[in-house]
Amino acid sequence: MKTRVIVTLKSGVLDPQGKAVHHALTGLGFDGVNDVRIGKIVELDLADGTSEAQIDEMCRKLLANTVIENYRIEQA
Amino acid sequence: MKSAVIVFPGSNCDRDLAVAFRDVTGKDAAMVWHGESTLPDGIDVIGIPGGFSYGDYLRSGAMAARSPVMRAVAEAAARGVAVIGVCNGFQVLTEAGMLPGALMRNATLNFVCRDVDLTVANSQTMFTSQYADGQSIRIPVAHHDGNFSADEATLDRLEGEGRVAFRYAGNVNGAARNIAGIVNDAGNVLGLMPHPERMTSDAHGGTDGRRIFEGLFSALA
Structure with missing residues (x-):
């Protein structure tokens, strides 16, 4: 069973990487980009029957x- | 006085920290590999060194904080054993939940590697007793993720309880309230981004860092 965990910075936490990418997009002529925030995706291949609670614990720990x-869990 | 230095795959300041411990105590520090689940008996001081443990995978310090030896370190700290985490060691201690906050990517995105001026914010800790409050000292930093971050309530609590040990004299990496080093609520765990072990002899260009180790080991003697 495939599961994705999406990890994002909390709002209010400075994201210098996102700021730099935002700056680069603007430099490439892409107008109208209001903000860029960068996070990460963790793809998990889990044994069938792994509970949401167990996945939640993996995220927290x-x-x-x-x-x-912040994180959110998406079942594929 | 017995000390230990934890060694993770990717640690690169473990020897420097062990040399600083030996210079001050006259005894060799035990080098403890990350896979160990116990520490040598009778340890008084544990050093968590700088470096790039586990290649900074996931987040700086995240993997090291979950290694077997860190359970033993947390148990020792709970018994009152002194722990000093330098640079990556500070990141490991926050990731392990032994110190509050997190070390984020430097606000400039640059790796910062230079001598910086620090101010001693509290000289009453077991690590800072050989300095005076407000004293200016110079110690090198070398990090990419040193931007200390915590919510406002946590920052207020750290300041209110005198748990900010060192501040940068100027903005180095974007750290909240210029915090360079903090202690835990019991006062026996210090994490700091600057490298005091790199400023412990005249050959290093100064000895401002040495007094952390002298203060710590004399406090425990």
């Missing part, structure tokens, strides 16, 4: 740092 990041 390792995949995301909840001091600065």
